[in-house]
Amino acid sequence: xxxxxxxxxxxxxxxxxxxxxxxxxxxxxxxxxxxxxxxxxxxxxxxxxxxxxxxxxxxxxxxxxxxxxxxxxxxxxxxxxxxxxxxxxxxxxxxxxxxxxxxxxxxxxxxxxxxxxxxxxxxxxxxxxxxxxxxxxxxxxxxxxxxxxxxxxxxxxxxxxxxxxxxxxxxxxxxxxxxxxxxxxxxxxxxxxxxxxxxxxxxxxxxxxxxxxxxxxxxxxxxxxxxxxxxxxxxxxxxxxxxxxxxxxxxxxxxxxxxxxxxxxxxxxxxxxxxxxxxxxxxxxxxxxxxxxxxxxxxxxxxxxxxxxxxxxxxxxxxxxxxxxxxxxxxxxxxxxxxxxxxxxxxxxxxxxxxxxxxxxxxxxxxxxxxxxxxxxxxxxxxxxxxxxxxxxxxxxxxxxxxxxxxxxxxxxxxxxxxxxxxxxxxxxxxxxxxxxxxxxxxxxxxxxxxxxxxxxxxxxxxxxxxxxxxxxxxxxxxxxxxxxxxxxxxxxxxxxxxxxxxxxxxxxxxxxxxxxxxxxxxxxxxxxxxxxxxxxxxxxxxxxxxxxxxxxxxxxxxxxxxxxxxxxx
RNA sequence: GCUCCCGUAGUGUAGUCCGGCCAAUCAUCAAGCCCUCUCGAGGCUUAGACUCGGGUUCGAAUCCCGACGGGAGCACCA
Numbered sequence: 001x002x003x004x005x006x007x008x009x010x011x012x013x014x015x016x017x018x019x020x021x022x023x024x025x026x027x028x029x030x031x032x033x034x035x036x037x038x039x040x041x042x043x044x045x046x047x048x049x050x051x052x053x054x055x056x057x058x059x060x061x062x063x064x065x066x067x068x069x070x071x072x073x074x075x076x077x078x079x080x081x082x083x084x085x086x087x088x089x090x091x092x093x094x095x096x097x098x099x100x101x102x103x104x105x106x107x108x109x110x111x112x113x114x115x116x117x118x119x120x121x122x123x124x125x126x127x128x129x130x131x132x133x134x135x136x137x138x139x140x141x142x143x144x145x146x147x148x149x150x151x152x153x154x155x156x157x158x159x160x161x162x163x164x165x166x167x168x169x170x171x172x173x174x175x176x177x178x179x180x181x182x183x184x185x186x187x188x189x190x191x192x193x194x195x196x197x198x199x200x201x202x203x204x205x206x207x208x209x210x211x212x213x214x215x216x217x218x219x220x221x222x223x224x225x226x227x228x229x230x231x232x233x234x235x236x237x238x239x240x241x242x243x244x245x246x247x248x249x250x251x252x253x254x255x256x257x258x259x260x261x262x263x264x265x266x267x268x269x270x271x272x273x274x275x276x277x278x279x280x281x282x283x284x285x286x287x288x289x290x291x292x293x294x295x296x297x298x299x300x301x302x303x304x305x306x307x308x309x310x311x312x313x314x315x316x317x318x319x320x321x322x323x324x325x326x327x328x329x330x331x332x333x334x335x336x337x338x339x340x341x342x343x344x345x346x347x348x349x350x351x352x353x354x355x356x357x358x359x360x361x362x363x364x365x366x367x368x369x370x371x372x373x374x375x376x377x378x379x380x381x382x383x384x385x386x387x388x389x390x391x392x393x394x395x396x397x398x399x400x401x402x403x404x405x406x407x408x409x410x411x412x413x414x415x416x417x418x419x420x421x422x423x424x425x426x427x428x429x430x431x432x433x434x435x436x437x438x439x440x441x442x443x444x445x446x447x448x449x450x451x452x453x454x455x456x457x458x459x460x461x462x463x464x465x466x467x468x469x470x471x472x473x474x475x476x477x478x479x480x481x482x483x484x485x486x487x488x489x490x491x492x493x494x495x496x497x498x499x500x501x502x503x504x505x506x507x508x509x510x511x512x513x514x515x516x517x518x519x520x521x522x523x524x525x526x527x528x529x530x531x532x533x534x535x536x537x538x539x540x541x542x543x544x545x546x547x548x549x550x551x552x553x554x555x556x557x558x559x560x561x562x563x564x565x566x567x568x569x570x
Numbered sequence: 571g572c573u574c575c576c577g578u579a580g581u582g583u584a585g586u587c588c589g590g591c592c593a594a595u596c597a598u599c600a601a602g603c604c605c606u607c608u609c610g611a612g613g614c615u616u617a618g619a620c621u622c623g624g625g626u627u628c629g630a631a632u633c634c635c636g637a638c639g640g641g642a643g644c645a646c647c648a
Contacts, residue, residue, distance in 0.1 A: 012591085020593075027629070028593065034629090035591040044590090044628045086584090087596085107648055142647065198646060205644070206572095237646050247573055249644035258646035277648045301574055301643050324576080324641090377597070379583070381576090384641050388581055391598060401611050408608095432606075467607055496607050549608040570610070 002050070005042060009033050009054035014070040015077040016055075022063040024055040087376045092126055092292055094319045100132030101291045104158075105139045105171075105281070108150035108265075112157035113333045114356045114371065114392075115296075118326045121375045122294055124163045133166040135288060140172045141280045143264035151265075157358045161368045169288075171280050172267050178275045179229070181283060181313055182238055182257060186221045190312040191256060193224035195236045205252040208245040214253070228259065229273050235259070240278075242308065250301045251308070254278050282306040286315040293318050296325045297382055323380040329388050330514030330522075331356040346521060353566050354512040354525050361392075364512055365545045365555030365568035370396035389514075393569035400545060400553050400568075405430040405437055408467075408498040409507070409548035409565075411531035413449040416499075418472050420485040421446040428468045440536045444469060447502045449532050454497045455481060467496040467549070498549050504532035509554055509565035529567075537563060 012032040017024035030051040034044070058066060070078055092100065102123040106116060127134035136158065140146040155168075185191035194201065194213040204211055216224070227233040238257040246252060256279040261272050275283070282305075285293045300322050310317050332338060333356055341347045351359035361371065373395045378387070407430075424444045431437040448466060455477070458464055463473045463486050471486040471494065511527040533548070540546065540556045545568065547553050554565040 016593095025593070027590095030629075031590040031592085033590090048628055105648095109648085139648070145647070194646095202645080235646090239646095249573070252644080255646050260646085274646095276646075281648085297575065298642050299648090322575085329581085377583070381583080383576055383583090385582060388598075391582065394598060397610075404610095406608075406610085432608080432611080465607070469607095490607055492607085494607090498608075547608085547610065549610075551608085552610080 005033065005037055005047065006050055006054065008037050009047075009051045010058070011070070011074050011077065012036075013051065013054040013058040014066050014073070017058050017061075017066045018063070018070055018078065022059070022061075022066060024058050026052040026055045029055055087373070089122065089125055089129065089376065089380065092130065095126075095130050095292065098131045099291065100127060100130035101135065101289050102127045102132065103135040103137050103285065103288065103290045103293060104165075105137045105284070106154050107139045107142070107145055108147060108154060109145040110150060110335050111350045111357050111359055112154050113358060114328065114361065115326045115333045116154075116157075117161055117358060117371050118323075118375045118378065119294060119296070120158060120163055121161065121372055122323070122380055124165075125376075126292060127166075132291075133289075134163075135167045135169075135290065136165045137168070137284060137288065138170040138172075139277070139280065139284075140170050140264070140266065141175075141274050141276070143260055143262040143267075143274065146172075146265050148265035160358060160362065161371065167288075170266060171275075171284055172264060172271075174284065174287075175267070175271050175275070177287070178257075178280065178283060179273075182275075182279075183222065183225065185240070185256075185309075185312055186225055186238070187218055188312060189218055189221075190241050191238055192216060192221055192241060193228060193233075193236050194239045194253075195233065197235075204244065205249060208252065210244045210253075214239075214241065214244075228257070231272060238273075240305070240309065240312075242305070246304075248301055248304055250278075250305050254302075254305055256309075278302060278305050279309060282309045283313075283315070285318050285320075286310055290318050292321065294321050294323060294380070297322045297384070298325070321380075322382060324382050324384045326378065327384075327386045328356055328392075329386050330516045331389060332516060341515075341521070347515070347526075352512075352526075353510060354515045363555065364566045365400075365553055366392060366396050367399055367545075370399055373399075397553065397569060400547070402431075402434060403437075404553060405544075405546045406432065406549050407534055407537055407546050408500060409509070409531055409533045409537070409551055409554075410449050410451050410498060410500055410504075411509070411529050411551070412452045413500070413504075413532045414452045414455060414481055416448045416450050416455075416472075416481045416483055418446045418448060418466075418470075418483045418485055419475070421470065421472075422485065422488075424469070426469055440534075442501065442534065442536075443503070444501050448499045449502070449504060450481075450497055450499050454495070457495070463491065464495040464497060465491065466499045469499070498551075500532045500534045503535045505535055505538045505563055507531060507533045507537065507563045507565055509548075509551075509567055511567040533563070 012029045013024040016028050030048050033047055033051055104120040104123045124134050138151055192213055196211050228236045237255045239253040240256050242251040242253045244252050255276050257273050257275050259272050260274050263269050303320055307317055342349055350357050351363050353360055353364035374392045425441050427439050427441045429439040458474050460474050460477055463471050465471050470488055472483040473486040474483050476482040509529045513525045514522055515525050540558055542557045544556045552570045553568040557564045
């Protein structure tokens with residue numbers, strides 16, 4: 001038995017020594033030995049001694065000898081294997097295949113952004129993982145926020161992300177049911193109608209003081225509730241009887257229902273008493289069969305309230321989980337920040353390519369699959385972090401690169417006359433490796449357009465190459481740019497530049513930069529680059545994403561022959 | 571102010587629940603080289619982290635205590 005463990009210790013001491021310059025470290029070795037062998041009746045002390053001795057012995061050998069011996073004993077330990085990272089979501093606690101139900105509950109008050117994408121993708125993905133069901137529920141319990149157009153707009157955004165759902169409904173469809181639960185709470189003495197001034201409520205909550213309404217009889221409570229519903233009292237709310245001295249201030253008798261006299265986009269003026277998030281969220285998750293509701297961290301303090309309500313009503317409790325909000329550097333997600341920019345005309349709308357709205361991302365050529373991969377790479381931890389948009393770009397580039405056509409675009413174009421240039425009809429393929437993407441043929445003469453900065457780098461007499469076409473020697477560089485044909489054969493070390501013939505397409509490319517630097521709006525966040533693209537570009541359709549060589553990936557909009565580009569990234 | 575949550579390379583992230591195959595994963599970024607008729611992609615290499623201080627233990631990124639730092643809540647918004 002001791003022999004066995006000695007042998008193991010020897011092997012790992014050798015491995016450790018080989019890995020770290022001939023010096024084995026007993027601490028590391030003992031760990032491995034215990035991990036592989038298990039303790040099996042040995043005390044850690046014994047193993048420690050054995051490992052220590054093994055290290056001493058091994059360290060006396062030369063590195064070459066160590067390697068040699070390890071090769072004989074356990075050659076597989078010689079190669080350091082690369083660990084693979086698995087980017088799928090971690091397993092869901094308390095989950096059973098076929099029985100998981102998740103939900104995405106947006107308020108129909110705006111367009112979806114990347115934060116919503118994270119939530120919905122996580123919800124959807126877990127339902128998929130467990131062959132469960134995924135519900136989309138519009139949390140439209142505040143008629144002051146809900147707007148008709150957003151119900152469909154949000155669904156459209158979700159579909160674009162590749163998300164589908166098993167069930168869709170509105171919380172506002174269930175108000176009657178919410179009323180029944182409210183009544184039950186009042187009857188049980190777990191809720192009461194309060195007509196205190198909002199400021200007074202706030203004060204009491206802060207100081208942990210109860211108000212008089214808290215102690216009214218149930219009979220009276222029901223009456224007052226009915227009055228709330230029929231409009232005969234105003235300024236009333238229904239509050240949960242929590243604990244006004246609870247350390248968690250969310251439990252200091254939170255409001256469950258309030259009066260909002262505003263026409264609802266779906267329910268019209270049918271109701272004037274509306275449940276709050278605390279109430280509606282808990283009730284809906286429970287009665288719709290959701291097993292694993294996710295929400296963002298800022299609700300964490302409300303968990304207690306969520307469960308208290310379900311407790312009082314004897315309703316099933318879902319397994320509630322939280323994760324951190326997603327924030328991206330320089331790209332605010334909140335309506336509070338975006339809305340003023342739109343109102344002041346600083347961005348064009350909710351689909352401005354500088355915005356992290358799904359429509360904005362789409363506009364600049366970010367693919368839904370890239371967003372999904374990005375979300376998976378972020379995971380669902382509670383650590384708050386600010387991500388660089390570069391991570392989204394990197395994911396997008398990996399998807400785009402093998403499938404995007406390569407085309408020529410010349411920004412800041414200058415005219416170049418090439419003397420003695422052979423007239424050609426040149427076939428140039430759309431992709432450097434994937435020939436299946438096809439090719440275009442370009443008819444060339446002696447007039448070209450090239451980028452002015454490229455030309456600045458060249459002196460008279462220099463030879464450069466019009467990529468995929470011919471070499472050109474610079475003859476003149478003053479008012480006019482004149483070159484001379486210098487052969488067809490590729491010169492490996494020559495500068496290869498993109499070009500167009502005089503048969504070009506005028507195009508503006510909008511390059512989005514960070515909207516904010518720190519807290520300040522970046523006045524130069526949208527750069528407009530004008531240039532000429534090769535004629536082929538006029539054949540592109542809206543939403544085509546191509547790469548302009550040495551420029552970057554660009555999404556095209558072709559509106560009745562007028563071409564605009566939106567820069568995605570390099 | 572009170573309460574809660576969180577602290578791993580420049581930025582993200584795995585590992586933390588259940589201490590030992592962790593002198594710590596992967597991506598991104600940066601630097602360098604190779605490859606390429608793009609400044610893209612690909613390949614290779616290098617650099618870079620467990621917030622700090624105590625404790626428990628043969629052994630701590632992991633458990634305990636404390637400090638510090640960041641975030642959130644204290645709405646008749648969600």
